[in-house]
Amino acid sequence: MxxxxxxxxxxxxxxxxxxxxxxxxxxxxxxxxxxxxxxxxxxxxxxxxxxxxxxxxxxxxxxxxxxxxxxxxxxxxxxxxxxxxxxxxxxxxxxxxxxxxxxxxxxxxxxxxxxxxxxxxxxxxxxxxxxxxxxxxxxxxxxxxxxxxxxxxxxxxxxxxxxxxxxxxxxxxxxxxxxxxxxxxSPTDHDYLVAGASHLPHLIASVLTQTTQSVQTKSLRALELAATGFRDTTRIAAGSPEIWRDIFLQNSEFLIPMVKSTIQTLEQLSTLLTNKDSTKIEEFLAQAKEIRDTLQ
The missing domain is CATH 3.40.50.720 (NAD(P)-binding Rossmann-like Domain)
Structure with missing residues (x-):
């Protein structure tokens, strides 16, 4: 044995x-x-x-x-x-x-x-x-x-x-x-954690790619100006659609609430932009930077 x-x-x-x-x-x-x-x-x-x-x-x-x-x-x-x-x-x-x-x-x-x-x-x-x-x-x-x-x-x-x-x-x-x-x-804890650490980032990268695709003038598309930042942020959107379709559907129980939370955060940020609230916008960006800086 x-x-x-x-x-x-x-x-x-x-x-x-x-x-x-x-x-x-x-x-x-x-x-x-x-x-x-x-x-x-x-x-x-x-x-x-x-x-x-x-x-x-x-x-x-x-x-x-x-x-x-x-x-x-x-x-x-x-x-x-x-x-x-x-x-x-x-x-x-x-x-x-x-x-x-x-x-x-x-x-x-x-x-x-x-x-x-x-x-x-x-x-x-x-x-x-x-x-x-x-x-x-x-x-x-x-x-x-x-x-x-x-x-x-x-x-x-x-x-x-x-x-x-x-x-x-x-x-x-x-x-x-x-x-x-x-x-x-546990399988459940795994799915909850990777929904945030892996699945949501892939979904957002795909959304960003789709959104930017529609941004253009009569002579130029925004994607033609895309440089390192855009490429780094959206790299994972180039993954297999078949594989990621299955992942999103199989983990929808945990992914859907995170998508809704992301939408809520974007709406809050949109309000800050509308109000030109420079202090709150800087606080938002500083907090994001602080979190990102903790990653090894």
């Missing part, structure tokens, strides 16, 4: 994009001696993963990608994760222990669905624990993968009441092995 990450010999990465690819490179960079298998739908993507030495073996055959795995990491859009766990569980060898984690940005609904499925079907040899590395880029291709992506990154582990202590330890060891440090949160 595997009880720690050091005993893992075969790792499968389902969905070899930026995160999955960087994970494969990081494992190799940090001395993982076992086999890393890439599993996906597109042979072209898997070939790129092989060319970049991200994985040792690649396949589009689901059963082949699952059957030897001791640890399987799911790197698909969040809406697909529960059905991937179901499919993995149905095709994995019976009674052979298998640890599964994911890299998704939303947890509550995902973990609930997976726990219900695994407990109903009595898959006692399947051990799932959610995880979320707070690292990434607006790029999504495996060609952009890099081995240092997780260095000093916060990697959140989201166990439930159904999660075995062994699974938690194996997944914690995984992220720490490749340079991250782990934080354990």
């Amino acid at each position: 595997i009880v720690k990450f050091q005993q893992i010999k075969n790792i499968t990465i389902l969905g070899v994009g930026l995160i999955g690819g960087s994970l494969g490179l990081a494992l190799k960079e940090n001395g993982f001696k076992g086999q890393i298998t890439g599993l996906g739908r597109r042979r072209e993507t898997l070939n790129i993963a092989l060319e970049h030495n991200v994985v040792d073996f690649a396949t589009t055959d689901f059963k082949s990608g699952v059957e030897k795995a001791d640890l399987l990491i799911i790197g698909t859009p969040v809406s697909l994760i529960p059905q991937m766990v179901k499919r993995i569980s149905e095709q994995a060898p019976p009674k052979k222990p298998l640890f599964i984690t994911d890299v998704g940005s939303v947890k509550t609904q995902v973990v609930r669905e997976i726990d219900n499925f695994l407990s109903d079907q009595d898959y006692t040899h399947i051990h799932f624990v959610g995880s979320h590395p707070m690292a990434g880029s607006e790029k999504t291709s495996v060609a952009e993968a890099r081995s240092n992506l997780f260095n000093n990154a916060k990697c959140i582990i989201t166990p439930s009441m159904c999660t075995s202590p062994t699974a938690i330890q194996v997944v914690k060891d995984l992220w720490e092995f490749i340079g991250g440090y782990t934080i354990v949160l």
Whole structure:
């Protein structure tokens, strides 16, 4: 019985994009001696993963990608994760222990669905624990993968009441092995916190891009004048629409109140501008600067 990450010999990465690819490179960079298998739908993507030495073996055959795995990491859009766990569980060898984690940005609904499925079907040899590395880029291709992506990154582990202590330890060891440090949160606390730290910023960057697009004179568009500030502020809006659509919808319970709070803050600022209240405007900006300056 595997009880720690050091005993893992075969790792499968389902969905070899930026995160999955960087994970494969990081494992190799940090001395993982076992086999890393890439599993996906597109042979072209898997070939790129092989060319970049991200994985040792690649396949589009689901059963082949699952059957030897001791640890399987799911790197698909969040809406697909529960059905991937179901499919993995149905095709994995019976009674052979298998640890599964994911890299998704939303947890509550995902973990609930997976726990219900695994407990109903009595898959006692399947051990799932959610995880979320707070690292990434607006790029999504495996060609952009890099081995240092997780260095000093916060990697959140989201166990439930159904999660075995062994699974938690194996997944914690995984992220720490490749340079991250782990934080354990409940799925609900995770979703609430990342709604503010990750999901709301992406939404606002997208809104800013859309709003600025409409600003123009007869001869020039505002976007043609956009420089470093605009590019830095809106960089994340270049992320995958498919991935972020799923994230927004899955975490709407926490995201909607934050959107409403943002609208309220903008309305208050609009009032200050209308009243030309220079003192309050400066106080607002100073407070924002003070908060931003605390970030490392």
